[in-house]
Amino acid sequence: MSEPAWKVDAKRRYYVSLPAKTKLLRELGKDLAAFPDDLHRDALHSAFHRIHGSAGSYDCDELGRIAAEGERLTCEDLTAPVLERIRGTIDAFDAEVQRLISEGPETLHRARILIVEDDDVTATLLQEILEREGLSTQRAATHGEAVAAIELAPPQAAIIDLTLGSTSALDLLDRVWPRAVPMIVISADKAFETKLEAVRRGCAAYFTKPVEWEELVRKVRAVLEPGLQVRGSRILIVEDDPDQIAYLTPILERAGHTVAPCNDVATVEERLASFDPDLIILDVKLPIASGHDIARYLRQQERYAAVPILFLTALEGSGVETQAIAAGGDDFLRKPVSPEMLLTSVDSRLLRAGRLKTMLERDPLTGLLTHRSLVERIANTVALKQRNASLVFSLVMIDVDFFKRVNDTYGHLTGDHVLSSLGSFLLHHLRGTDLVGRYGGEEFGVILAAPPEQAVEVMRNLLREFSAVTHRSDDGVEFHVSFTAGVAGLEALMSAEEWKLTADRALLEGKRAGRKQVILAQRDESLFDDAVLAPLRELEKRSGVPIIAELTTLFLETLPQRVESMQRGLAAGDAKAIEHAAHAFRSASGNIGARNLAALCGELETAAARGLVDEALVGKVLSESARVQQALRV
Template structure:
């Protein structure tokens, strides 16, 4: 079975590498002990102590890489002690000898007590399949004098599609770059030549190369000096050992992108003053960029069909069409929406400069401008734009929390598989997995605890997957796996094995450890399944059946099994929703939206609940999907809007000037009669139009772009504010703002979670907020459940938050905005 061998090859190679490393440990320790013994009876020189420190440093890094954490910590402690002695530059005292001897003995004892089997499972679990590899991977140089670390990294990166060359000396690096040009150099810092020898070598290399490669430093050093010197040497990224392979792959995927810096920056210079345009073009060309000059602004759109720039440098005042007007026209083109526009003008009036930025410009430079200033401003803006596009492209494929494919990319690949099957290709089995009772579990554990559960289950799914399987995160607590084999019995055995493994696993969620269960639905992908959506729906139905039967089980979808029962249940819900609409059996609940910067305006989001026979509330998740499937959402939306307006009017009359946020469904976004109806109910209720904010999801707006634009523009004409929810949940969110002009942006829950988990917490969110604020949008982050996230959200510039940490949905809009402190 060659596929099975291929599936196990990466894991087997790395396990063999670890076994060889452990077998060689006694020799490594003997070298360290021999080095120390040679120092014991003689005056200690700096060079001898540096040699010893180098050997200990290598042991600390390599043992951590191969998951021997105790040995790594003991080696790090010894390395730090040797380093402190070296820093003093004085002879070794007897007290220092005794302390070093104690550390040496402690290291030897830890080595003797190390059992490779204790951490073998964790090492295997950390081996990740190359699910989201780089596009257009280039050559990588791994420069590390420790062959064990170099070999481990090389094995992993080759499996992820990279071409790798391993080098162990600084001299070999110099020789290698003369033979071939790498895309990225992965560089250690400490070498026998010195504790910053790797940094110094890169600094010299960059001086001697006209087009130096990107450099990613990998080191066991995490101190400020090492990071600062690496930055000064031109580091593009810095990671500490032992490195997390998915993080490393993500970094490399951004450094090695189709828009690699070997391709010159393309700049379109638009200025009716030819001398000014030639001046800018000459400066940019000298800096290695590729400028294109246009002196007639009326020809810009035609030029943009053949010359796609990385940046447009635009004069503000030109004949026939001004710079502001031209920028607006350019922004109307969806394919040009992400290109940075920088104005270059002698205008110093602050209001006019602000007007330029509000139209979507990215920067405003003032004439006259010096060459260094122009080059720096253009280069930095393009660098940020390319980095953001590369990051968004990666995010468009990868789920940041789990490292698996995200929903959009997963479904696109699943559609391709289904098309192949329908065309006569080999069948497959589709498995839909959902964590049982996740909503209650997440409420108990908090956002971070819930994330750890999702990540833990994702790890179990990843480990169970085989080569050729397609897997990804479908929704918050659900995953999809398209197995290679079409055999449903084999799929059931596989799924049941995964179910049992998840049940046995105990996950650390921070304050407590928990075990969870999952339910799995299976459907065969054959000629009877027309498309991916149908396959997912059927597998989801089977999973839902498994959960209704108690959960923690596997269910195979059968087309005829339970069809009448499900149909009866569906019709029962339809009748309940219709009765609630006719008899006012729905209820509004209010969740406060609180400003993080001291404003006390009473903002609430409206949610709808259905009342059962006993008057208890039925969550929207139980009946809204039924209303959507059966064409009832326009009626539900109008009911909610009408009752929200009446409630707001009553609050205003009682001195509580609330502003209510109401969400429309996808169907209602295209309701051509909605605007006139909204105008009528606002007039009838005598409610100030600004008391209402009508929003829809970014995904629905993207799918119905024209009606969404007409709706938002029409609501603005009425004086009603608008919003986009689930912003950043997929695709290229900023492009949507080239077509729509909402007042409020409510960020997608998953994007926020992933951004808060970044190495620099909130970096992606901060950049998106900076961009949307420049466009005049206010930001809202929902689902805030912990105090720990508020400081980060505040530092990111978030305007408003909502969630259970503030207050859950309540029957009355009586939250105390004045006294409440977050």
């Protein structure tokens, strides 16, 4: 008996998601083994719980049984044998996933991704990455091959290099699009026009080389999951002629937009509220009210005052334009509208409204400064300070805590909701004079016209409030998210880069200290931590022993030996040796209050304990130790 298509489809998607689930369980399991506390226990427990709940629906009964076992085990006392059994359960889960994927019925074959790429190195790398994610891949090196492959059996998605040899593959997008295969474009071409062109031709995402692979994989997963396709902008068409709607809708949809028609003026307001469009196309000549009347009305509503409006008109005459603009329209289109004209007008209006730009970055956080504008504002602020030293500014760098886990656990749609909620939260809770931007990923930047101590105060309040906000995933699971922030005051003679780095360093410090906190940056020149040195000075007085001098001598004496053992460990690629050297070095630098050095050694120790030989990090430790050495010799 064959299953209905929707079920096969749902199963296929579930199978595709299984490797990611295994990965998550593995990570959570490792965390729990390292830190067997309730926090980590709960994380793993609820991951098992969710899988237990869903596996049955996709006929993966054995998988559900294993998850139930994991669910049960994570409730027990976390003794060593129990932790061992939990690990065994995750192994069993992994094995079952492998079995399901390899032995799954033919109809459940893994999602197939077509890679259209003429460069062998890139293609092979892509295939490896995607296959590691449990996807199957197929390669086409030319246009012809790609078209043939798609005609034969449409893949679930296609990754297309826009520059195949010397020719552009834009035409290929036109050939692929009618087959309803989601297209992800990678290209060396960073020109905005090209991106626009590709988006117009229906690509779901545009990556410029060098490609962020993790981001690309996320995007591939997003297009494979239903309801997660890149949504372009939302366009409401108010038009009483069904033929017009039928003509306009596919053109806009193909360009990646979501379209809602409204053919009854009486329901416009309702449609606006439920659809929340980014742009409105209004027919001028409508029954009951004219398009102009509607536009005037909309412009009076705060909520819709900034939404671009395009008028559609069949009327001839020179007065049309003036009338349209006077009514608050942004542009008008004369019927019949050519697809090019329609898209050009729509895109340029959206661009002006600042929406398309964020859409290309797959970032629906409207209202926030983009990365580039934020960097510009930081530079402007520094210039301002140079002209007028009495001005006070603070830069806050904010990072959402465990954001990757939110994405992995609840899906990136929910992750995006979290980001946009933090964005609007910051926007609404800070003053109009403060600038808020999204720096990239889950990182935000805020420039406040306030001294750093005050900025810290403000951010701590915001952190408290934001952490109390309840987020909800698609399946109704409630959760909370916090952030970590680093604050740096702008000092005279500081460059934009230094300012940013100082705030970043404070952010990093906050993350190291366990996240969910706001850290005020210590000035860079303070190599030594007064919290350590002050008691030592006091002890010197009390004991009459020159302890700081003693410690300094000891530190300097042992330094060459420490440096050597670290270098030896590095040369031998011996993580264990590096770990021990870093540990001892960390303790020694901590004792003389060399805070940065101790922190770097701690970072190195942690990395080495995980088996990593991080040459760059060793380099950082050595150069910081040289600074400390120099300071101590003076």
